[in-house]
Amino acid sequence: MTSAYVFSEDARLAAELVATAAGLADVVHLVCAGAPPSDPPAGLTSVIALEPVGSGSGPAGDIRPEACTAALANLIGERGADVILVGATVSGWEIAARMAAILGIGLISGATALRPAAAGGWQSERMMYAGAAVQTETWLGPAVVTMAAGQAPQPARPVSPGLEPASIERIPVPLDSRVRMVSRAAREIEDVDLAGAARIVCVGMGVAATEDLKLATDLADALGAELACTRPVAEDREWLPTERYIGISGVRVKPELYLGLGVSGQVQHTVAIRDAKVVVGVNTDPEATLFGICDYEVVGDLREIAPLLTEAIRAQQS
Amino acid sequence: MSRTVVCVKWVVAEGELRVDPVTGIVDASHVRQKVSDYDRNTIEAARIAAGTLNGELVGLTFGGPGARGALKEVLARGADRAVQVVTDGGARADGHVTANALAAQIARIGEVELVLCTEGASDTYAHETGPRIGELLGWPVVTNVRSLSVDGSRLRAIRSLGREEETVECDLPAVVTVVPEIGPAPIPGLKAVIAAGRKPTELVPLAELGLSTPATTVRTEVTSLLGYLAERKHVRIADGDAQTKVAALVAALAQQGVLR
Numbered sequence: 111m112t113s114a115y116v117f118s119e120d121a122r123l124a125a126e127l128v129a130t131a132a133g134l135a136d137v138v139h140l141v142c143a144g145a146p147p148s149d150p151p152a153g154l155t156s157v158i159a160l161e162p163v164g165s166g167s168g169p170a171g172d173i174r175p176e177a178c179t180a181a182l183a184n185l186i187g188e189r190g191a192d193v194i195l196v197g198a199t200v201s202g203w204e205i206a207a208r209m210a211a212i213l214g215i216g217l218i219s220g221a222t223a224l225r226p227a228a229a230g231g232w233q234s235e236r237m238m239y240a241g242a243a244v245q246t247e248t249w250l251g252p253a254v255v256t257m258a259a260g261q262a263p264q265p266a267r268p269v270s271p272g273l274e275p276a277s278i279e280r281i282p283v284p285l286d287s288r289v290r291m292v293s294r295a296a297r298e299i300e301d302v303d304l305a306g307a308a309r310i311v312c313v314g315m316g317v318a319a320t321e322d323l324k325l326a327t328d329l330a331d332a333l334g335a336e337l338a339c340t341r342p343v344a345e346d347r348e349w350l351p352t353e354r355y356i357g358i359s360g361v362r363v364k365p366e367l368y369l370g371l372g373v374s375g376q377v378q379h380t381v382a383i384r385d386a387k388v389v390v391g392v393n394t395d396p397e398a399t400l401f402g403i404c405d406y407e408v409v410g411d412l413r414e415i416a417p418l419l420t421e422a423i424r425a426q427q428s
Numbered sequence: 429m430s431r432t433v434v435c436v437k438w439v440v441a442e443g444e445l446r447v448d449p450v451t452g453i454v455d456a457s458h459v460r461q462k463v464s465d466y467d468r469n470t471i472e473a474a475r476i477a478a479g480t481l482n483g484e485l486v487g488l489t490f491g492g493p494g495a496r497g498a499l500k501e502v503l504a505r506g507a508d509r510a511v512q513v514v515t516d517g518g519a520r521a522d523g524h525v526t527a528n529a530l531a532a533q534i535a536r537i538g539e540v541e542l543v544l545c546t547e548g549a550s551d552t553y554a555h556e557t558g559p560r561i562g563e564l565l566g567w568p569v570v571t572n573v574r575s576l577s578v579d580g581s582r583l584r585a586i587r588s589l590g591r592e593e594e595t596v597e598c599d600l601p602a603v604v605t606v607v608p609e610i611g612p613a614p615i616p617g618l619k620a621v622i623a624a625g626r627k628p629t630e631l632v633p634l635a636e637l638g639l640s641t642p643a644t645t646v647r648t649e650v651t652s653l654l655g656y657l658a659e660r661k662h663v664r665i666a667d668g669d670a671q672t673k674v675a676a677l678v679a680a681l682a683q684q685g686v687l688r
Contacts, residue, residue, distance in 0.1 A: 203559075204569060239550070243653050243654060288599070296591060407663065426682070
């Protein structure tokens with residue numbers, strides 16, 4: 111009988127992982143830091159609530175999920191697990207890696223597929239080189255696997271709802287207060303929905319002067335597109351807020367049209383525009399890496415091309 | 429003596445990888461190697477922290493003989509000395525083996541107050557090595573840090589947590605993993621590069637660390653590495669003047685139905 115343990119401080123992600131785990135293991139336990147959820151997801155055998163003794167270090171006595179890492183690892187170490195699924199969030203990454211170290215087992219970070227291996231044990235897939243390649247790994251025995259929201263593989267077996275409700279177990283655990291929370295606050299984030307945008311004009315480092323940024327803004331206006339940029343434009347030049355950069359560590363987009371102005375095409379950027387329907391690049395360099403993933407490769411100076419294109423699109427609309 | 433250790437990773441230059449258009453197999457031969465991009469920001473942050481702690485900055489890497497290039501770079505960027513734990517004959521290491529090697533060497537270096545790692549490396553980006561090292565040393569871990577200050581026996585850090593940020597404090601020694609927003613990575617000047625050649629380096633064979641067999645046995649096997657192949661039209665618009673090119677592009681986009 112195979113058993114899976116699931117942990118995520120994000121309840122929705124935890125429910126996704128429970129569905130994935132139910133397709134892979136006979137029994138699925140959801141572990142949570144603090145009080146158990148009032149409405150646990152379907153497909154669970156039990157809910158195990160790790161209830162720290164004493165109050166947390168946060169201003170409201172909040173408990174950092176990371177503070178439960180050792181307790182979580184010890185629980186799984188004692189009871190034994192075949193699969194350990196952790197939600198790939200900032201907290202989850204830390205918890206997963208520390209738990210793998212405590213248990214002396216492998217970690218698959220950000221898996222996009224997880225299945226039993228033909229020769230026994232398990233097999234996973236994950237991205238390498240910022241998405242330029244997919245790596246398949248196999249292992250025997252338990253491992254910690256993190257998965258991001260929307261990435262959790264669909265269950266191979268359907269989850270039958272309406273089974274007996276999961277049992278709830280509460281375990282008091284010592285609180286790890288070595289890292290103390292001083293404050294927690296929402297970040298000031300510009301409200302921009304690049305991920306849902308139908309058209310995107312993206313500014314790369316080839317847009318060399320702030321005056322030229324206006325050319326990109328005009329083109330985006332004419333197209334009814336969102337303005338985006340590559341990482342260095344946001345983080346090194348600070349021309350646009352970081353919410354507007356597309357990349358492996360930024361936003362991933364799936365527009366009908368992506369138009370890159372002076373974008374060189376580093377893989378950390380191009381992986382995040384992979385799902386665009388039509389990709390256009392404008393670059394003076396005929397060897398620009400971006401052209402390797404373009405539908406239309408316009409070799410030319412964006413300072414000439416962009417205003418003419420804006421004009422042509424406006425003419426078409428009128 | 430208070431010491432700060434910065435861990436860096438020697439990786440292949442991913443931009444040079446070639447993917448076989450038929451099989452999808454990734455060809456990493458003849459590809460240059462480099463220090464993982466964001467490690468450069470981490471080294472600078474470590475240099476600043478080591479200065480505040482008024483101590484030594486030690487660069488540390490783990491890898492095959494080729495990884496010596498990482499020592500040069502970490503020294504040029506301000507480390508006082510650099511150590512490489514050298515793997516046995518080209519064997520692949522996973523996060524488990526890597527963290528065991530680095531943690532054992534950090535313990536050997538002694539009097540280490542602060543260990544800095546990058547949140548992820550440009551090849552694997554697994555958010556793994558730093559937290560594992562912390563756990564192996566029994567030290568607290570603070571991850572995904574975008575701002576760090578150290579003061580005597582304690583650190584204060586701001587962590588990016590998606591739409592929120594968390595400010596935390598913890599006592600030293602500790603392991604901190606940072607994101608590139610931690611600060612810039614200035615390009616070392618010629619003088620710094622030349623001075624780096626005179627700074628001490630040390631090569632430590634993995635076997636000398638006295639680790640157990642389980643600690644140096646990989647937990648996962650890589651069975652394949654396949655490149656992503658983009659299916660795109662690749663229509664080149666390079667002929668004529670700018671007006672001609674724009675007309676060609678507008679016609680093509682209209683035909684694709686993306687200008688409606």
